[in-house]
Amino acid sequence: MKITQLSTYRVSPRWMFLKIDTDEGISGWGEPVIEGRARTVEAAVHELGELLIGQDPARINDLWQAMYRGGFYRGGAVFMSALAGIDQALWDIKGKALGVPVYQLLGGLVRDRMKIYSWVGGDRPADIVAGIQTLQALGLNTFKMNGTEELAMLDSAKAVDAAVARIAGLRSVFGYDIEFGIDFHGRVAWPMAKPLLRELEPYRPLFVEEPVLAEQSDYYRRLSDMTSIPLAAGERMYSRFEFKRVLEQGGLAVLQPDLSHAGGISECLRIAAMAEAYDVALAPHCPLGPVALAACLQVDFVSYNAVLQEQSMGIHYNQGAELLDYVHNAADFRMEGGYIEPLPLPGLGVDINEERVIEASRSAPDWRNPLWRHADGSVAEW
Numbered sequence: 243m244k245i246t247q248l249s250t251y252r253v254s255p256r257w258m259f260l261k262i263d264t265d266e267g268i269s270g271w272g273e274p275v276i277e278g279r280a281r282t283v284e285a286a287v288h289e290l291g292e293l294l295i296g297q298d299p300a301r302i303n304d305l306w307q308a309m310y311r312g313g314f315y316r317g318g319a320v321f322m323s324a325l326a327g328i329d330q331a332l333w334d335i336k337g338k339a340l341g342v343p344v345y346q347l348l349g350g351l352v353r354d355r356m357k358i359y360s361w362v363g364g365d366r367p368a369d370i371v372a373g374i375q376t377l378q379a380l381g382l383n384t385f386k387m388n389g390t391e392e393l394a395m396l397d398s399a400k401a402v403d404a405a406v407a408r409i410a411g412l413r414s415v416f417g418y419d420i421e422f423g424i425d426f427h428g429r430v431a432w433p434m435a436k437p438l439l440r441e442l443e444p445y446r447p448l449f450v451e452e453p454v455l456a457e458q459s460d461y462y463r464r465l466s467d468m469t470s471i472p473l474a475a476g477e478r479m480y481s482r483f484e485f486k487r488v489l490e491q492g493g494l495a496v497l498q499p500d501l502s503h504a505g506g507i508s509e510c511l512r513i514a515a516m517a518e519a520y521d522v523a524l525a526p527h528c529p530l531g532p533v534a535l536a537a538c539l540q541v542d543f544v545s546y547n548a549v550l551q552e553q554s555m556g557i558h559y560n561q562g563a564e565l566l567d568y569v570h571n572a573a574d575f576r577m578e579g580g581y582i583e584p585l586p587l588p589g590l591g592v593d594i595n596e597e598r599v600i601e602a603s604r605s606a607p608d609w610r611n612p613l614w615r616h617a618d619g620s621v622a623e624w
């Protein structure tokens with residue numbers, strides 16, 4: 243079998259799909275994207291594609307290493323997202339060619355179903371109680387929300403109290419019948435991370451995500467030493483070489499690699515195994531589309547330390563299209579009681595509605611995240 247063509251489709255809400263065709267009529271799908279930089283990743287995919295045309299898609303390991311190491315420069319959000327989508331598509335081809343789901347090629351199921359969570363509250367945490375009540379009615383009991391609005395490097399006790407009051411309100415309404423992660427989203431700098439974690443401690447969130455920016459990861463250990471709240475991060479780390487340093491220094495209880503940013507299934511499997519060696523849990527990041535989620539699930543269902551899966555149904559970013567709008571097999575994404583079952587189809591388990599994708603790609607928006615500013619006019623982390 244030989245790779246014949248790579249086609250990319252940028253679509254609403256802010257996703258990109260990659261289709262890799264072969265000379266035997268089997269095609270694989272991937273979801274390479276950096277949210278807000280889709281065109282940049284698209285260019286990177288097609289540059290990497292030069293290495294793939296004419297190659298045997300079965301040789302995922304060799305192709306992965308050739309793409310990762312062959313261009314001298316390596317790593318980073320754009321390149322590793324392009325590589326991730328290609329890797330996903332190659333695994334999709336392999337599973338389809340052999341007639342089995344990817345997880346069967348990786349040793350089979352380690353669990354029968356995977357716990358999922360949903361976002362509530364939007365860009366600036368609001369209406370969280372109502373959001374949770376709506377999702378509870380659908381059987382969900384685990385959620386994630388932004389912890390703060392804009393927060394200055396050194397902010398007021400009032401700003402901390404506002405963040406804490408929202409969480410205290412959740413516990414007063416729902417008690418411990420729900421669990422939730424709090425995403426600091428990189429908005430909290432080192433000076434504010436400690437006071438915020440300390441004040442949140444009594445409400446026992448499931449985890450705090452990105453307690454400081456990924457480039458400040460050397461603080462994870464110090465923050466972990468001062469709080470019992472499990473700390474999570476990973477969506478802005480892009481290879482096992484980045485996660486290696488974070489695992490060695492300690493501090494993170496949960497790793498959140500993104501299957502569409504951290505080199506795909508091949509790389510995230512390695513990251514999952516490294517995390518397990520340190521007794522660190524895995525909760526793949528996935529605010530994206532169906533192929534990205536399917537790739538996460540293939541890793542979740544073979545990784546003992548996979549504990550929680552983000553999925554984007556109802557997320558505030560999905561304006562113009564929802565998680566399962568581009569698939570024929572929405573019914574295969576069986577979410578019930580806060581869990582999702584293994585996808586039954588061969589490959590990644592997604593039956594992409596190609597006509598719908600092509601149609602949507604004709605009017606794809608160039609999504610951008612907002613540029614926030616503090617009261618003094620300086621840039622605020624979004």
Ligand SMILES: O=C(O)[C@H](O)[C@@H](O)[C@@H](O)[C@H](O)CO
Nearest residue numbers: 277425427477527528529611
């Ligand atoms: O945890 C999450 O889902 C992420 O922090 C998410 O909000 C961002 O990755 C966003 O997609 C960036 O555009």
Ligand SMILES: [Mg+2]
Nearest residue numbers: 425427451477
């Ligand atoms: Mg996050």
